Amino acid sequence: xxxxxxxHVCYVADCGxxxxxxxxxxxxxxxxxxxxxxxxxxxxAIAQLQSIKPSTQIFFWTxxxxxxxxEMKKYFDEVMVQMDYIDVxxxxxxxxxxxxxxxxxxxxxxxxxxxVATVLxxxxxxMGGSGGLIVNVTSVIGLDPSPVFCAYSxxxxxxxxxxxxxxxxxxxxxNGVAVMAVCCGPTRVFVDRELKAFLEYGQSFxxxxxxxxxxxxxxxxxxxxNAIERSExxxxxxxxxxxxxxxxxxxxxxxxxxxxxxxxxxxEDDQD
Amino acid sequence: xxxxxxxHVCYVADCGxxxxxxxxxxxxxxxxxxxxxxxxxxxxAIAQLQSIKPSTQIFFWTxxxxxxxxEMKKYFDEVMVQMDYIDVxxxxxxxxxxxxxxxxxxxxxxxxxxxVATVLxxxxxxMGGSGGLIVNVTSVIGLDPSPVFCAYSxxxxxxxxxxxxxxxxxxxxxNGVAVMAVCCGPTRVFVDRELKAFLEYGQSFxxxxxxxxxxxxxxxxxxxxNAIERSExxxxxxxxxxxxxxxxxxxxxxxxxxxxxxxxxxxEDDQD
Numbered sequence: 329x330x331x332x333x334x335x336h337v338c339y340v341a342d343c344g345x346x347x348x349x350x351x352x353x354x355x356x357x358x359x360x361x362x363x364x365x366x367x368x369x370x371x372x373a374i375a376q377l378q379s380i381k382p383s384t385q386i387f388f389w390t391x392x393x394x395x396x397x398x399e400m401k402k403y404f405d406e407v408m409v410q411m412d413y414i415d416v417x418x419x420x421x422x423x424x425x426x427x428x429x430x431x432x433x434x435x436x437x438x439x440x441x442x443x444v445a446t447v448l449x450x451x452x453x454x455m456g457g458s459g460g461l462i463v464n465v466t467s468v469i470g471l472d473p474s475p476v477f478c479a480y481s482x483x484x485x486x487x488x489x490x491x492x493x494x495x496x497x498x499x500x501x502x503n504g505v506a507v508m509a510v511c512c513g514p515t516r517v518f519v520d521r522e523l524k525a526f527l528e529y530g531q532s533f534x535x536x537x538x539x540x541x542x543x544x545x546x547x548x549x550x551x552x553x554n555a556i557e558r559s560e561x562x563x564x565x566x567x568x569x570x571x572x573x574x575x576x577x578x579x580x581x582x583x584x585x586x587x588x589x590x591x592x593x594x595x596e597d598d599q600d
Numbered sequence: 601x602x603x604x605x606x607x608h609v610c611y612v613a614d615c616g617x618x619x620x621x622x623x624x625x626x627x628x629x630x631x632x633x634x635x636x637x638x639x640x641x642x643x644x645a646i647a648q649l650q651s652i653k654p655s656t657q658i659f660f661w662t663x664x665x666x667x668x669x670x671e672m673k674k675y676f677d678e679v680m681v682q683m684d685y686i687d688v689x690x691x692x693x694x695x696x697x698x699x700x701x702x703x704x705x706x707x708x709x710x711x712x713x714x715x716v717a718t719v720l721x722x723x724x725x726x727m728g729g730s731g732g733l734i735v736n737v738t739s740v741i742g743l744d745p746s747p748v749f750c751a752y753s754x755x756x757x758x759x760x761x762x763x764x765x766x767x768x769x770x771x772x773x774x775n776g777v778a779v780m781a782v783c784c785g786p787t788r789v790f791v792d793r794e795l796k797a798f799l800e801y802g803q804s805f806x807x808x809x810x811x812x813x814x815x816x817x818x819x820x821x822x823x824x825x826n827a828i829e830r831s832e833x834x835x836x837x838x839x840x841x842x843x844x845x846x847x848x849x850x851x852x853x854x855x856x857x858x859x860x861x862x863x864x865x866x867x868e869d870d871q872d
Contacts, residue, residue, distance in 0.1 A: 397702075429710055429714055429717065430669075430714070433710045433713075433758070437705060437709070438705045438706075441701045441705075441750075448799070468852070472851050473761055473765040473767075474765050475765065475768035475769075475770040475771070476770075477765070478766050479762070481762065481764075482709060482758040482759070482765065483758060485761025486705070486709065486754040486758035487754070489741075489742065489745055489754040489755075489756065489757025489758070490750055490753065492753075493745040493749070493750040493753045493798070494798070496745065496802075498802050499801050502801040503799070503801065511853075526717075526766070526771075527774075529770060529774040529775065530771065533770060568853070573854075575852055580740075580744055580838070580847055580850070581743055581783075581785070581838065581840070582845075
């Protein structure tokens with residue numbers, strides 16, 4: 329269980345409805361501070377959020393998740409002046425543009441990882457932070473492949489690999505920062521977007537997707553917050569069809585035992 | 601079964617031993633042409649390869665997998681002048697630099713996907729090509745997370761997501777290009793490299809990895825070619841500890857049934 333009361337939450341959001349709906353739910357949780365980092369300004373949404381809980385301090389910054397690491401470091405130094413510290417970092421910036429592989433990967437994967445690498449020292453228990461939680465909001469096609477969105481799926485598989493790697497006890501036991509992911513199923517954000525398949529053979533499938541049965545952004549946002557409150561380090565959740573399911577993680581590399589045994593042993597007589 | 605006899609093979613290779621050893625085995629398979637695209641020149645290796653089979657034509661080009669798509673398109677137009685066509689594209693360029701997330705992702709994932717997107721039209725049966733095979737040489741930590749190499753693992757998870765997505769019958773049935781991946785276990789290429797962990801807490805583990813029991817590059821190269829010869833579209837293989845294992849792929853998104861049923865139905869009365 330993770331108690332959001334009094335927490336300082338930093339949300340790297342896209343312009344989509346999921347981030348706004350998730351933020352609305354966060355505002356009902358008595359959090360102390362909410363920083364919203366988003367590519368475009370949306371003062372109306374901020375006002376709407378503030379009206380839910382006037383005593384929670386909301387900060388807004390425009391943020392380009394694809395900025396260079398050095399620039400990002402300076403950027404978060406500014407953010408920390410207002411936030412003091414960050415308990416929860418939510419990574420929700422996302423792009424699905426199969427015609428632009430670079431932008432899709434840079435936004436969904438590289439940008440998210442650079443953000444984590446930049447914010448983590450501020451949260452790290454051994455570096456003066458108080459520990460906390462990193463939440464990657466991602467997609468079910470980061471778990472299973474997509475016949476339509478090959479680049480997007482690749483980026484989201486990457487998010488899962490990063491989440492699971494960083495959640496390793498090797499890190500968590502030292503820095504006290506738990507890492508988790510919530511994979512959203514089809515949600516009503518596609519409807520207004522023109523979606524291109526990776527190859528044109530998939531286009532009719534992509535077109536059809538826009539009219540497919542989808543959960544609402546509000547129920548998805550509610551379940552993202554439910555997952556956060558119920559989460560333990562390393563967990564992956566699926567928020568789909570209005571429900572929430574804990575993923576039983578699969579391991580493929582059965583031949584690893586001997587290797588791991590070696591890596592964990594204290595034998596000084598290492599093989600060459 | 602995939603018969604390499606007479607084939608035109610294009611190998612996007614890194615400077616590591618796995619690519620060279622794999623190429624040596626390919627040279628014993630009576631292939632007609634081998635194009636090696638690599639970041640640095642290595643005339644000695646080319647001479648060694650040529651000596652294995654003088655009648656196979658070998659071409660070498662320096663190649664930066666991170667070049668822009670437009671540039672890449674022009675580059676492969678040149679390659680195709682010599683190759684006429686490509687039956688097999690092997691993607692083996694790889695980088696593990698946890699201090700440089702951008703370079704690691706760009707090389708292992710974005711660069712590979714851009715290469716595939718550029719070469720695919722030349723192979724596509726519906727675009728004048730003859731179909732063929734795309735082979736992504738990747739790592740077991742693209743299947744299971746890594747406690748040490750978070751960025752590398754993320755990039756390799758992405759490769760698996762892309763491979764599985766592009767192998768969908770939706771594409772394969774149209775373009776005739778099969779897609780597969782071979783995930784190498786710990787192989788004796790780490791030994792000479794200084795490996796940095798994503799966070800310093802993992803560094804002693806990374807240092808230890810350099811002296812861990814590893815398979816040789818030659819047995820790994822042999823098994824990569826074995827996997828190619830035995831492959832069917834969409835398969836993922838593990839080449840580890842001198843062995844070769846077909847991966848039984850796991851699907852997580854059980855709630856997808858209703859959604860997929862909708863997507864595959866011909867019902868005109870779509871839900872909104």
